[in-house]
Amino acid sequence: MRKNQIENTTFAIEENQFALTIVRSHHRRRSISLAISPNSQLILRAPFKTNTKTIENMIKQHSNWILQKLSQLHLIEKTKQKYEVAYGDVFYYLGQPYQLKIIESAVTKPNCALSIDALTVTIKPSQKPNIRQQEILKILTKWCCNQAMEKTRERMLFWSNVLNVKFNKLSISRATKRWGSCSTINNIRINWRLIMAPPALLDYVVVHELCHVVHKNHSERFWGLVASVMPDYKDYRRTLKKPEWNSILY
Ligand SMILES: [Zn+2]
Numbered sequence: 001m002r003k004n005q006i007e008n009t010t011f012a013i014e015e016n017q018f019a020l021t022i023v024r025s026h027h028r029r030r031s032i033s034l035a036i037s038p039n040s041q042l043i044l045r046a047p048f049k050t051n052t053k054t055i056e057n058m059i060k061q062h063s064n065w066i067l068q069k070l071s072q073l074h075l076i077e078k079t080k081q082k083y084e085v086a087y088g089d090v091f092y093y094l095g096q097p098y099q100l101k102i103i104e105s106a107v108t109k110p111n112c113a114l115s116i117d118a119l120t121v122t123i124k125p126s127q128k129p130n131i132r133q134q135e136i137l138k139i140l141t142k143w144c145c146n147q148a149m150e151k152t153r154e155r156m157l158f159w160s161n162v163l164n165v166k167f168n169k170l171s172i173s174r175a176t177k178r179w180g181s182c183s184t185i186n187n188i189r190i191n192w193r194l195i196m197a198p199p200a201l202l203d204y205v206v207v208h209e210l211c212h213v214v215h216k217n218h219s220e221r222f223w224g225l226v227a228s229v230m231p232d233y234k235d236y237r238r239t240l241k242k243p244e245w246n247s248i249l250y
Contacts (some may be wrong), residue, residue, distance in 0.1 A: 005048065011056070013063045018070070022055060024048045031117065032058050033097040035090035036069045043244065045097060084129075085136050091119050092245035093147075095198030102136060110135070112143035141174075141192070148172050148192040151199075155206045156188070162229055165213045179240060180205045182212035196245045204236035 005024040010017050020042045032046045032054070044055060059066070065088060072084075089100040099118045104125040113120045121139055126132040149172050156170055166186075173181070173189040181189045188209045194202040207230050215222035226233050 011059055013059075013067060016067075018042060018066070020044060020059075022046065024050060033090060033099075034058065034062055034066075035097060036066065036073070037244070042066070084133055085140070091140075092196040093119065094151075094195070095201075095245060104132075110139050112139055144195050145172050145174070145192045148190065148195040151195060152190045152202065152206065155203055156210070159203065159206050159210055159229070163207070163210050163214075163225070165210050167210060167213055180209045182209040182216075184216070186213045188213075193243075197240075197243065198245070200232075201236050201240055204230060204233055204240070207233070 004026070007022040007024070009020050009022060011020050012018070021044070023043060023045045024047070025045060026048050030047060032044065032050065035043045035045075037043065044058065046055060069088075085100065085102075087100065087102045090097045091100040092098070093114065098114065101118050101120040103120060103122045105122050106125055108122050110123050111121075113122075121136055121143075123132065123135045123139060126135060149170075152172065153170060156167065160167060167182075167188050168186040169188070171187070171189050172192045175189075175191055179191045179194060183189075190202075190205060190209065194205055207226055211222055211225045214225060223233075230236075
């Protein structure tokens with residue numbers, strides 16, 4: 001896989017300077033996306049050959065949204081409030097950015113729907129912002145867990161065949177720190193947050209836990225087994241330590 005090109009730069013909106021990370025990727029990306037993480041980091045993703053002019057235009061077009069979002073984050077910082085998921089946030093699904101859309105509807109059942117460039121969350125109308133926020137997070141997390149189960153089950157079957165390893169039971173975990181685990185009786189748990197990551201990372205965690213069926217430790221033989229089917233595993237391990245795709249759901 002060819003590496004992304006990462007450029008750290010700055011840009012100005014109304015005489016304010018902001019730091020910006022531009023990620024140009026070889027990965028079949030066709031559109032430009034802009035994301036602001038809860039720690040006020042701006043990340044712009046673009047196809048590899050995008051020129052600076054196009055990027056400048058993109059930022060100019062979205063300058064109001066950027067300013068609004070940054071001032072909101074600044075306020076959150078000061079008052080120690082929790083980050084709020086809102087319309088226009090970038091949501092990562094299988095490593096690709098989608099725009100998050102939130103719709104309030106009294107007639108449609110609460111749900112999530114993925115389209116080519118957006119994830120639409122439909123919730124019941126609510127007057128209270130905290131209830132609204134809870135509702136969004138609940139529906140979004142539930143949707144992610146279902147997607148994670150479906151996708152992970154498929155990858156577990158694939159990799160257990162490749163490794164010729166049998167596991168007992170698969171479940172989706174809601175842990176905040178661990179990406180996966182394998183119990184003494186070979187029950188495997190995979191973190192639902194991996195559904196937001198590029199598919200190679202979910203594959204890595206699946207392979208890692210399946211290798212624990214054979215070796216219940218992190219010995220050289222364990223890593224040897226991982227490397228035998230996934231020679232690039234060290235890259236994936238590194239990326240998992242600093243995920244940039246789970247910014248809105250911790
Ligand atoms: Zn392990």
